[in-house]
Amino acid sequence: MNANRHRIRFDTKTIDLFWLLGFSAWRSIEVYSPALVVSMLLGVTIDQALHIDEKLTTFERDYKERMAAAAALISAASTREMAWPPDIPQPQADRDGFPNPQDKVAFDLTALALAFALLHEFSHVKLLAEKTQPPTLSEEELACDVWARDFMTAKLAAYAQAHNHSYEEVSQKRAMGLALAAVIVHAITPTAAQWGNSEYPPLSDRIQAILGGFNLPSDSWFWFFAACLLVGILRQEHRPLDVVGRTPQALAEALIARVQ
Numbered sequence: 001m002n003a004n005r006h007r008i009r010f011d012t013k014t015i016d017l018f019w020l021l022g023f024s025a026w027r028s029i030e031v032y033s034p035a036l037v038v039s040m041l042l043g044v045t046i047d048q049a050l051h052i053d054e055k056l057t058t059f060e061r062d063y064k065e066r067m068a069a070a071a072a073l074i075s076a077a078s079t080r081e082m083a084w085p086p087d088i089p090q091p092q093a094d095r096d097g098f099p100n101p102q103d104k105v106a107f108d109l110t111a112l113a114l115a116f117a118l119l120h121e122f123s124h125v126k127l128l129a130e131k132t133q134p135p136t137l138s139e140e141e142l143a144c145d146v147w148a149r150d151f152m153t154a155k156l157a158a159y160a161q162a163h164n165h166s167y168e169e170v171s172q173k174r175a176m177g178l179a180l181a182a183v184i185v186h187a188i189t190p191t192a193a194q195w196g197n198s199e200y201p202p203l204s205d206r207i208q209a210i211l212g213g214f215n216l217p218s219d220s221w222f223w224f225f226a227a228c229l230l231v232g233i234l235r236q237e238h239r240p241l242d243v244v245g246r247t248p249q250a251l252a253e254a255l256i257a258r259v260q
Helices: 012-026 028-042 046-052 056-075 101-130 137-153 156-162 167-188 203-211 221-236 248-259
Strands: none
Touching: 012 028, 012 056, 012 101, 012 167, 028 046, 028 056, 028 221, 028 248, 056 167, 056 221, 101 137, 101 167, 137 167, 137 203, 156 167, 167 203, 167 221, 203 248, 221 248
């Protein structure tokens, strides 16, 4: 996916990739949530809690296999060249066609993550057309992340009222979609660029920009979901998880800091 002053370009493989990453990353809850609950209840580190979980090995192996399939799709010329995980549904346009509520949730959050990516690219188009780009490409990437996040979180009260939801419900769901977008950004960023280069800021700065600024209760499902996603990233990178937190927000914020 890329953009110039006239258009945003992407193809069906782009949509397939977001779908596969979104539905795969949603499973981070079933993999890591038991350990996060134990960590909060007992006051032990996440690493210690993970060692207590006797079923972690099986669940984490399946999770890593799904994420590896997504990584294979990134380098493939088309979706036909990779083996689609059998427990991930094929892309479809009909959300209500899923009998499983879990798949409906993954569908919604994946759509929000894709919306963030499209808005990010639209911001590039806007900056180029108006000739208001920041001095460096790295600064422009962060500016587009912030613009897309702000666009998706503006006027939430009006939307909530129009659709008979509470403001907190809508804000929480948008935040969860952005958390998923941050993980997808991590997955599609080449390893060599994750620490930053002439074109991209450090990946930790982008994650901070996407996830920053949410004023949600400390026990919001957003914080819990973000923590599960971040544990998956840090486990993938074989980094220590010697962090402790008594609330989902405390854990998520400690993990966001650890990604740096």
